[in-house]
Amino acid sequence: MRHGEEILLRVADPHGGPDTGAERGEMEAALHRAIAELDEDRRVVVILRDLEGLSYEEIASALGIELGTVRSRLHRARMDLKGKMERFLP
Amino acid sequence: MTCSETRDLLSAWLDQALDAHEREQVEAHLAGCPECRRELEGLRSTVTVLSRVEHPRAPVGFVDRVMGEVYPAPWYRKLGRLVFQPLSVKLPLEAGAMVVIAILGVYLLQGTPEMKDAARPDVPAVAPRPDSRQSRCRHHCPRPPPRHLRQRAQPGSRKERHPLPVRNVSATIWPGARI
Numbered sequence: 306m307r308h309g310e311e312i313l314l315r316v317a318d319p320h321g322g323p324d325t326g327a328e329r330g331e332m333e334a335a336l337h338r339a340i341a342e343l344d345e346d347r348r349v350v351v352i353l354r355d356l357e358g359l360s361y362e363e364i365a366s367a368l369g370i371e372l373g374t375v376r377s378r379l380h381r382a383r384m385d386l387k388g389k390m391e392r393f394l395p
Numbered sequence: 396m397t398c399s400e401t402r403d404l405l406s407a408w409l410d411q412a413l414d415a416h417e418r419e420q421v422e423a424h425l426a427g428c429p430e431c432r433r434e435l436e437g438l439r440s441t442v443t444v445l446s447r448v449e450h451p452r453a454p455v456g457f458v459d460r461v462m463g464e465v466y467p468a469p470w471y472r473k474l475g476r477l478v479f480q481p482l483s484v485k486l487p488l489e490a491g492a493m494v495v496i497a498i499l500g501v502y503l504l505q506g507t508p509e510m511k512d513a514a515r516p517d518v519p520a521v522a523p524r525p526d527s528r529q530s531r532c533r534h535h536c537p538r539p540p541p542r543h544l545r546q547r548a549q550p551g552s553r554k555e556r557h558p559l560p561v562r563n564v565s566a567t568i569w570p571g572a573r574i
Contacts, residue, residue, distance in 0.1 A: 336444060337448075355445040355446065360412075361412045380402070380403055380405065383406050383442065383445075395440055
C-alpha cells in the first residue's frame with residue numbers, strides 16, 4: 306500500500322463519508338417532518354416513548370390515560386411513521 | 396388471536412411491555428403468520444430509526460435569552476453579572492492586569508531619579524557622634540594623615556619662632572603714608 310493511501314485511510318471518517326452524513330441528515334429531517342405531521346395524540350405518545358424514553362406506565366400517568374390506550378396510540382403512531390419513512394427503511 | 400389483535404400488540408411486544416400471557420399469545424401467532432412477522436420487521440426498523448434520532452438542541456444561550464426577555468433582570472443584577480463574570484473570563488483578565496501593573500512598577504522605579512533614590516538601601520538610622528571618624532565628610536574633605544605622620548605644633552617650633560610678617564596695609568595702599 307502506498308504512503309498516500311495509508312494517509313487517506315487514516316484520516317477517513319470511520320462513520321462514513323459526506324454522502325453518508327448527508328443521507329443521515331436527510332433521513333432525520335424526513336423523520337422530524339413525519340413526527341410533526343402526526344395527530345397530536347399519537348405525536349405526544351411517540352415523542353414521550355421513543356425520544357424521551359418514558360415507560361408505558363409513566364406515559365399513562367402523565368397523560369391521564371389507560372395503559373391500553375398508550376399501547377394502541379403508540380402502535381398507530383409507529384405505523385404512520387413506518388408508512389411515511391418507507392424509502393429510508395431497509 | 397387474530398392478525399389485527401396481534402398487530403395492535405406488536406409495539407408493546409418490541410418494548411417488552413406485555414405481560415407473560417399476552418407475550419405468549421403474540422409469539423404463538425407470529426410463529427405461524429409470515430404476514431405479521433413481516434409487519435413486525437417493518438415496525439422494528441421504524442423503532443430503530445426513531446432511537447437513532449438526535450434530539451434537537453437549542454443554541455447555546457438561547458434559554459437564557461428567552462428567560463431574560465420573560466423576566467427582565469434588574470440593573471444591580473446585570474452589574475453583578477458584569478463584575479463577577481465567569482472564571483474562564485475573569486481569571487485571564489486578572490492575570491493580564493497583574494502583568495501590566497508589574498511592568499508599570501518596574502518602569503517607574505527605573506525611570507525617575509526620585510524613585511531611584513527611594514529604591515537605594517537606607518543609610519543607618521543612628522546619627523554618628525561628631526568626634527567619630529564617620530562624622531567626617533567623605534565627599535569633599537581630604538582624609539587626615541595617619542597618626543604617626545602628623546606633626547604636632549610644639550612650642551618653640553618653626554611656626555612659633557618665625558611667625559608670618561605683618562604687612563603694612565596702609566603702606567600698600569598709600570606708599571609713604573604712616574599710620
